[in-house]
Amino acid sequence: MSSTPSADRPTETERDDGAGPSVPPGPTDQDLQVLLKQLGNLVTPMAVRVAATLRLVDHLRDGATTVGLLAARTGAHEPTLARLVRHLTAVGVLAGDGEDGTLRPTRVGLLLADDHPAQQRSWLDLHGAVAHADLAFTGLLDAVRTGRPAYQHRYGRPFWEDLSDKQELADSFDALMSCDEDLAYDAPAAALDWTATRHVLDVGGGNGALLIAVARAAPEVRGTLVELPGPAARARRRFTEAGLDDRFTVVDGSFFDPLPATADTVVLSFVLLNWSDEEASAVLRRGVEALEPGGRLVVLDRADRAGDGADRFFSTLLDLRMLVFMGGRVRTRDEVIRLAADAGLVLAAESGSGSRTLPFDFSILEFVLAPVPPPSAKEE
Structure with a gap:
């Protein structure tokens, strides 16, 4: 059965038998197009990683509640940082416009605080081992075609050799692996x-x-x-x-x-x-x-986890990281x-x-x- 509306599907106000509960509408073609754009874009994942790397949420919590103050704290180009902030507000990581001191992290954004127990800021920090390695996903097509990791092609040597030789990457990797x-x-x-x-x-x-x-x-x-x-x-x-x-x-x-x-x-x-x-x-x-x-x-x-939902998502996420990294x-x-x-x-x-x-x-x-x-x- 198609998940898109059809002529014989009840509308939101129609009922199956005239007496039962309302049947919610299925997603429209436009809904599915928006979903696919959300799934397929590289802009949002990179914007979130830049926010993590610049520690925007920590600076906001510390009183830098405008774009100007954030730019001064991070050394960023203010007009360009404003454009990043606009997208982060559009996707629900930040709230407010930053012009009158109202810029703030949302509940999702608070996950990027450095002291949050989930340690998501460290996972997404582009100076850290995992987010640094994630940039090799631009080579996923070649990895899928050849079965070979993309990390070495991007950075010039295998993942583990890179970590063994670069103290900053090694320290961040150890810190991430020491969670729990x-x-x-x-x-x-x-x-x-x-x-x-x-x-x-x-x-x-x-x-x-x-x-x-x-x-x-x-x-x-x-x-x-x-x-x-x-x-x-x-x-x-x-x-x-x-x-x-x-x-x-x-x-x-x-x-x-x-x-x-x-x-x-x-x-x-x-x-x-x-x-x-x-x-x-x-x-x-x-x-x-x-x-x-x-x-x-x-x-x-x-x-490898069979089934659906979050378990399957995280299992397949790890599997593709293993492919691309190593x-x-x-x-x-x-x-x-x-x-x-x-x-x-x-x-x-x-x-x-x-x-x-x-x-x-x-x-x-x-x-x-x-x-x-x-x-x-x-x-x-």
Whole structure:
């Protein structure tokens, strides 16, 4: 059935049977055209990012309630800033005209305050890692045609190498990833059974947040973290500050190369979604090489969410960011299991995104080495 009005559809004042409730009208063609323009324009997303980068909402709350005062605070060109403000008021981020001191943030605009717990200003700040990377979406067409990330084409090197070498981007990325860090890592660390683990190898472990959570959940466990030099240095500092540098060792390295240690638990925490299937398979094989007999390989990752609404929106948003930033993807449970099987692993246990113990759309899959089949009679 079409969603546009038709001659036989009741109008707003007509009733289905002459007695029932009014039937609201469907969207008109003009409504749908406006919606498509809202969905397809690049102006509003960039205007909001500029507002976040210039900290307009913080300046408004601090008394700079006219365009002139905002321009003085931000160093912006006043006539041009006025044009930006007009659009921000048109889309409901700001209210007022700014001419008589009435310019103010709306409820939506207040989300851009630097001290708002949602940290949306930091996510949208063009000097920050994620918004900086989002600019590579101008290359989405080529990414869709080739399957290759657009970030490297725009900035000259891969996303993770850029973060490893640029302290400002790295610091902003770590700050964004630390939002709800305790919730993000404590729950998975608590959900896993560590009683049979002596040594955990955290492959691509970032700034060490997961191992710090493991230290709280399993005080007897020791570990090694492998990372690129930039995040490796930050992990060392965190372990020292937490008094854990006697339990956890950090080694500079790449998980595409042979790993520097073996362990009875190898962890890939939010690693696989950053890479293509071919690259993810290579990482899994390196993990298998480092796995001690009887050990397990744990994949903590984001799960592809079926269904509709906000869950589906955020899952597809993350998936396309993984494509553009790094050439990766958000995978379903079965897709991860197939990749693991190609690396010689079988599923031993799991906690899915529906689990009460895991936040957000996280998934834990625990793998062990697949049993080696006995030789056939012909081989004997």
